[in-house]
Amino acid sequence: MKYNANTSNQFRAMFFKNATFLKRQKCSLGVQIAIPMALVIVLVILKLWIESQIENNSGPVGDSSGDDIMGSYISYKFDYMQGWFYTINPNNITNIGYKDGYGNGTGLLGGINQYEIYWNGSDLWVPYTVAVESGQKMNDMVLAQKQQLGQSSMGPLTFPIAGIQFNEFNPQNNLIDLTITCEQQIRYAYNNFENNLIYVLSQIQTSFINYLLNGNGVVVKTQISTLPYIYKSQQFDIASLLGGSFFPFALSFVLPLFMYSIVYEKQEKLRDLSLMMGLKMRNYWIMTFIFNFLTYVVIVSVISLICSAAKVSLFVKGSPFALFLLLFLWGLSMVSFAFFLSTFFKRTRAASIFGYFFVMVMVNLNSTLSLFNTSVPVFYYWVPILAFSRGISTLCGLCGNGLCPPLSQYTWDFELSRILFWLFIDTIVYLTLAVYLDKVLPREFGVPSHPLFFIKDLKELFSKKGKYRKLRDGDGINEKTKLINEYTIDGINNDDDDDGLMDEDVKKERDMIVKGEYNPEEMTLIVQGLRKQFPGRPKPALSNLYLSVKKGEVLGYLGPNGAGKTTSISILTGLYTPTSGTAHIAGLDIRYDMDKIHQVIGVVMQFDVLWEDLTCEETILYYTRLKGTPKSIEFESTHNILKEVNLLDVKDRFVKELSGGMKRRLSFAIAMTGESSIIFLDEPTTGLSIETRKDLWGTINELKKNRSIILTTHSMQEADILSDRIAIVSQGKLQCIGTQTHLKQKFGDGYSVRIDIQEDYQNTHNPTDLIKSFSPSATLSETFNGSYVYRLPKDSIISDLYEYLVLNKEQYHLQEWSLSQTSLEDVFLKISANDDTVN
Template sequence: MSGYVASKYQGKYTITPGIQAMPHVINPAQQGDVSAMIGRFLFPFAVSFLMPLFVHALVKEKEDRIMMMMHMSGLSSKVYYLSHYLHFLLQQWVASVVFIVVGAALQMTFFTRTNPLVYLLLMLLWSHVQVCFAFLLASLFSSSRRALILTYLFVTLSVIVGSMSSVIFQNTVPYAWYIHPSFAMYHALHLITAHASLHHHDPAHFVSGQCQAPVAALMSTHPHWQGKAPRSLPNAQAPSLPTKDRGQTGKEASTSLPAALWLTIPSIAALLGLCQAQATRKHCAHSQMAFLTMPMLPQITDTNALNERKNIMADAYDPQCNVVVKMIEKTFAAGNTAVNDVAFSVQPNIVFGLLGPNGAGKSTLLHMLTGLIAPTSGTAIIAGHDITKEMDRVHCSIGVCPQHDIHWGDLTPMEHMLFYARLRGIPKEHEQAEARRALSEVQLQRQSDQPAHSLSGGEKRRLSIGIALLGNSKVVFLDEPTTGLDPQVRRVIWRIILNAKRHRTVILTTHSMEEADTLCSQIGIMASGALRCIGNQVYLKKEYGSGYRLSLAAAPQKLEVACRFVESILPPSWRRIDRFATTALYEFRSEGSRISEVFLSMQKNKDALGIDDWGLSQTSLEDVFMNIVSNAVDEEPARAHETA
């Protein structure tokens, strides 16, 4: 070959033998640059690990009903979401700064070869997208554990699928792909990492910084993004959005990433708005269509309840009343009417007892009165404010102790009090004093600096009551405040409630008749969602009690004679409830002056008849309760039959 060339060109050209390396195709993934490797696989995780924690925190507050509790204490949804947004954004920024500082300290090319403006802007934008996305995801879960696991799974899948975009879409990645914020972000990270790893590229700047719009600066000014890919970069490995015609569509590619990132924001906002609108529409539609599924009104025969209803319908109730419930009703989505056309009013400075069997609708009624759920129809006036129009004002005038304790395990009782004092709008200079007063009112001074998770059941309950009694709430709702407490603690709480009623109206639900009898000046009994009767103990016992009870105990051989004597002196309405070997129990209604006659006869003849012991008592509130509830149960099948 050399001889041929020499003879052909007569020495003009010669061939010099030598060895030259094959042209080397730069593949960023094979560069051996640690930061490139880390960037490809770990950066996406590093920038996303906080989102599942945000989702977990939001769902946990929903699950533990802390959100509900804060809402009932006057925190508006706007403030709740805004404070979480800022808190999460701050956390994400701190994490981003740590990420950047560590990367720069380790001399990773991602940070050293890229204009800091690029990754700073990217991180700021990403933080916002992450927090918005966390809010969206949190709305899909009700269990925090499941939310945490599934969101981490979601992030992992996003990283894997996102990194495979060039495999999935051979030529062009559709814009829609980047609507998922993670895909857009991971792609941006991949591009910066790949670019930074090109050793022959001018390391000074990934972006020149001439752009006016900072977001557009992310991608649009670099030659590669304008279709001028470095020669050493083969198309298959080019860190750009794959395009059909790179030269022509480079500009499209250059704007697609920021566009995709921005696209996510309105789309998330639109989705959130949609959910909200959907919920509102559902509620409105439900209210409008309520007449179609309107439950039959229960047969209320109680004179007091009927009078109350008449007065409330005519707006002729006492304006002093702190609580006026106006024909309120709640039907849940499943068609279950939990509260059915309830109307009553409550005067200030009294404890109003709301009694009823399990599932009667007491908590649902309280949830409506405290703004936790919206009524299907009807309304209520609490401390002068309508719950359907001025719930924010209502929240400033009420205190709530929910049926189940809702606390932050890590916060102390003092911290709880200070937090809720701030929510209730107590002036800052009085917060400490008010928190201490409330703690002493529920006798928790000794435990004031102990984390709430270490408190006993009774102490936790007292903390919930203390929170309800904070500030100058005009109305305090206590949903079964003493359930599960020992008799001694129960009595402590009774004293607290009796103290509290001096300048407030207390609405108390309970299953303890003894508690209702001791604390309440007015009692309403609910059954199957309806208020069956209302009045003070004397009225209820007179109207619904079975009268009086007479018990006696005698030796077995003398009991028969003693019983015959008792039956002869009792009014004709008597009925024997129990008879055992040595005891008997009778029930009878008072008729005229018979009670005193019975008492005197028993006193006079007990020794002659061999009666060892005897007693006469008025029937208890428990009898009244049983009577009302069993009437309601008997009524149900009849109404079901009528409806059919």
């Protein structure tokens, strides 16, 4: 029974596989969690320790003696701050006047009492006044300077004592109406709020009275005092001071680990095998993106909880939604950027080293540049980690100075708003680049796409698929494939192959397929004129291949390296697309139905492609889910497959604990998932012991009962034992096809006779005359240490020679002897003798 592998099935398969594999990667998981946690915990401990020291240094009950307002103001020394008022006169009230820094003044403000200070190399009389257009203008000017103080670099700053708005001034009626705005934040004020307010009010009152009395020198002197208080030093926000570097480090250290996971699956061919087993590439990218992002979400959530509990300013002040957006968009852009960087690496070690180095350099670069620049170059925003580091360091600076911006302040003119925008753009750009570069960059396994592949994809998307007739309906080929009349497929004329040079059996196979002279219900695979031409190569890698495989048949698919064998298998399994021609697997066309075909094929690669830290059961479960097996029977199906390959008893054993033979059987089990109709076996017993190989041969014979098998191997003995038919390709073409016996008779040189002389008679007896008496054309092909090997032509009467040797063994002092037909290896060597890749 075939199952439909929809997107939700594949998402489940990848999520559980990734989660289980990550859980077993204790070192990797530890790094992902431990480093960010350690950085944050160190920062929190420093914060709490410093706060405790400040608390311990707090004084006893304070004194309540009075302070002279003017004296208090004068003693507060800030040489970069000038004492002055902002004055606002929205109603253009007359006689308000001014008071400048040189002692000059008119009107009401001209009566302000001043004192002289030495500032910036000259004498200055303070407080003086500055007229401002509106209250909003004053607020903007003050806030701009406070934000500048929040940056690492700042220019000259001038904070006012207060802002005074005159609402009404009527000396005739002894009336003055004004609003006073004073600084509440201690770090920006000359004195505390109450002191500043009373001082300003005292100055205005004195000036107003003198104005009414025509400048008779009245002085209103005010003193204030407080009730007893407990002194507490101003807080030192170490978390905000160091957070600009700590938080980018903590939240960026997962980037190289995301790179590692992607490169690992490429390096170990795990992704390639998953694709051949039915995984859709878009589902791979989507699920990997989601899983990596969720991993980041867990880490950032724990960090947020710790920092909120420790009352770190960045997390408890300002806009929670703005901070959420910054962290959320950084997570998205970081995963996309990790995808992008991973396309340039083929080995995990190089990817990891570069990833960690890149993170450290970028975070430190941001910290360094922030010391000297209040603005940053445009490239900052194109590197997500720089943009994020800039955003975090800016927020830490503002929040540490009590200026965490509310959400209403996030306009386009505010840099943090632009950072959020660019992180979103980076996510889209780098994700698109990652998918594109993954297809076009040179790779270790497979052939990259053309840089303009998307143009061809668009053309095919809008082309009329109806120009081809596709075979459907069920698992078999239910309609004879009379797609190719007059020996032409997709415009490729098969007369390119000279019929006079084509082997008769190959021609017969081609004619049978073209004319539909077969029983469709018996066929699992029909290959029709398959051709592959790689760009930049003079000869096609595969030329007009016609081939059929019946249900329950094992086809030994042989050929020297570079002969086209791997190319054709790669096309049939979906790794490559054909230049022309097509093939039908279980009734499905490889040109249009590859997603469905992946559900009915199984692949055993030359070397075991397995996740070492998964168990046998978890491994098969992954591929079972990948192929769409219903959730209700996925465990039952998994156990049945493991039982079929004799691994059920070790289903809970980790792959890394299995022997070589067990790992190979597990690879067979993977190929059997989803009730595969056809299995491709690539060198299935390479590197195994003789006992293990024979055990696996038995497994293969069991597998073919319900499905077809295509076997590629360099072991002629293995091909001879397991195959029902043999097909040999050379120079990109099918050279011969048939049973082993047929090929040996057709291409063999006759028979081989081996005779070993007893040790005591090796120097006196030579069996050559004996052999030639039965076959005058026999030739001695090999002799060594009393052992003789002869080649006999096909017309030799072997039965007579056999009988004579049995009867006269003692007379000729024969130790042992053997007769055999020409081997499959001899046929293979003869067929491939003219192949340039061999010679």
